[in-house]
Amino acid sequence: QQKQDMNNRQSNNKILVAYFSATGTTADAAKKLTKATGGELYVITPVKPYTSEDLDWNDKQSRSSVEMNDPKARPAIKSKKENISDYDVIFIGYPIWWDLAPRIINTFIESHNLKGKTVIPFSTSGGSSITNSVTTLKHTYPDLNWQTGKLLNRMSENAIHEWIDKLEFLK
Numbered sequence: 001q002q003k004q005d006m007n008n009r010q011s012n013n014k015i016l017v018a019y020f021s022a023t024g025t026t027a028d029a030a031k032k033l034t035k036a037t038g039g040e041l042y043v044i045t046p047v048k049p050y051t052s053e054d055l056d057w058n059d060k061q062s063r064s065s066v067e068m069n070d071p072k073a074r075p076a077i078k079s080k081k082e083n084i085s086d087y088d089v090i091f092i093g094y095p096i097w098w099d100l101a102p103r104i105i106n107t108f109i110e111s112h113n114l115k116g117k118t119v120i121p122f123s124t125s126g127g128s129s130i131t132n133s134v135t136t137l138k139h140t141y142p143d144l145n146w147q148t149g150k151l152l153n154r155m156s157e158n159a160i161h162e163w164i165d166k167l168e169f170l171k
């Protein structure tokens with residue numbers, strides 16, 4: 001039955017799993033999600049990779065601190081996803097930074113036309129919930145069709161499958 005569902009889903013929706021990951025945790029979650037959805041994986045790559053110094057949240061002058069303190073910061077991305085118009089459903093994954101999505105997620109969203117698509121955030125964190133980051137994204141981009149996001153901390157492939165199977169808009 002599950003196999004059947006997957007096949008139906010693939011024929012009805014084209015799914016993209018786009019993510020940014022600085023240290024690999026969100027990348028792992030994105031790969032599991034890709035398997036569970038039958039979607040295509042897409043890495044949001046910064047032109048300038050984040051070093052461990054860049055990620056030092058104790059340093060107010062670190063790159064991540066400076067970017068997150070500036071709502072208008074838009075770190076450049078290496079490339080745009082071609083043919084984004086082909087996709088119906090876009091998962092967007094990111095690590096929680098200061099209770100928000102990293103600014104590079106804004107760069108990704110603003111570089112592509114996501115209007116009319118179903119957009120589902122997912123993230124990993126050190127313990128914070130995804131809620132505030134999703135509220136902020138919804139507020140910043142009210143014209144997009146946002147769905148409730150999910151924190152995928154330490155989630156198994158099976159648990160991700162269970163979540164996916166409950167999403168009506170994927171059916």
Ligand SMILES: Cc1cc2nc3c(=O)[nH]c(=O)nc-3n(C[C@H](O)[C@H](O)[C@H](O)COP(=O)(O)O)c2cc1C
Binds near residue numbers: 021026065100128
């Ligand atoms: C600059 C920075 C800020 C962070 N802020 C938070 C936070 O507010 N809450 C939290 O739970 N974790 C926070 N974290 C931890 C990351 O969300 C967590 O380690 C995440 O899984 C990293 O994902 P990645 O390996 O895909 O980059 C922060 C990490 C960094 C580097």
